[in-house]
Amino acid sequence: MTLLKDFLDFFLHLDTHLFALIQDYGIWIYAILFLIIFVETGLVIMPFLPGDSLLFAAGTFCAGVVKGNEMAELNLWIVLMLLILAAILGDAVNYFLGKTIGAKVLQWKIGKRQLVKQKYIDQTHAFYEKHGSKTIIIARFVPIVRTFAPFVAGIGNMSYAKFLKFNVIGGITWVCGLTFLGYFFGNLDFVQKNFELVIFGIIGLSLVPMVFEILKAKFGSK
Secondary structure, three states, X not given: OHHHHHHHHHHHXXXXXXXXXXXXXXXXXXXXXXXXXXXXXXXXXOOOOOHHHHHHXXXXXXXXXXXXXXXXXXXXXXXXHHHHHHHHHHHXXXXXXXXXXXXXXXXXXXXXXXXXXXXHHHHHHHHHHHHHHHHHHHHHHOOOHHHHHHHHHHHOOOOHHHXXXXXXXXXXXXXXXXXXXXXXXXXXXXXXXXXXXXXXHHXXXXXXXXXXXXXXXXXXXX
16 A cells, blocks of 8 residues: 555656656666666556656656756756667567467466456557557557557567567657657646646546547447
8 A cells, every 4th residue: 555655656746756866866867767668668567657747757857957956957868769768678578578478468367366457458459450550659648558559469469570660650759759748848837836737637638549449439339
């Protein structure tokens, strides 16, 4: 319970925690950001890490954030290069996990609960049926589906050459889009005063495609 509370606190107050991490860890913050993005995209059992909001917050700090008499700043080009690499490598690892041990992973359980929920796999399959291979790109902007899309591509034996093309395009688009959004708008007075609401707004917008597909499938089948 404490772990969940700490996770939610970090997630909701990314601006405050990132400021402290940059001050405390210096250059090692780049490794921390890399690992978070890599794990969220690369490990099918970790779909709940705050990828979208973390990219936005990182972009904000690339423009420099001042609190009191102190300033925390990240290098924009280092952030972009490292996190694009993390996103592409993460999806590649996830693809090969699906291709090699996908069937076994679907059977893993903690107690009586499946470690990888079947409904997430089903939602991702629905995305593939609608958008085809471009799902790899579109899913980058949809939490949870983002983590399962490369895994399902591996299970479905999509050719790696085709997967790699969409993986690279999707990784660059996702990281650059949200990082630049934070870079240009993160330090606006309204955003700084309502950072939690902005984070929820980003999450809400990214969930719209998935909710639309679920509702369409539910009412379209009647």
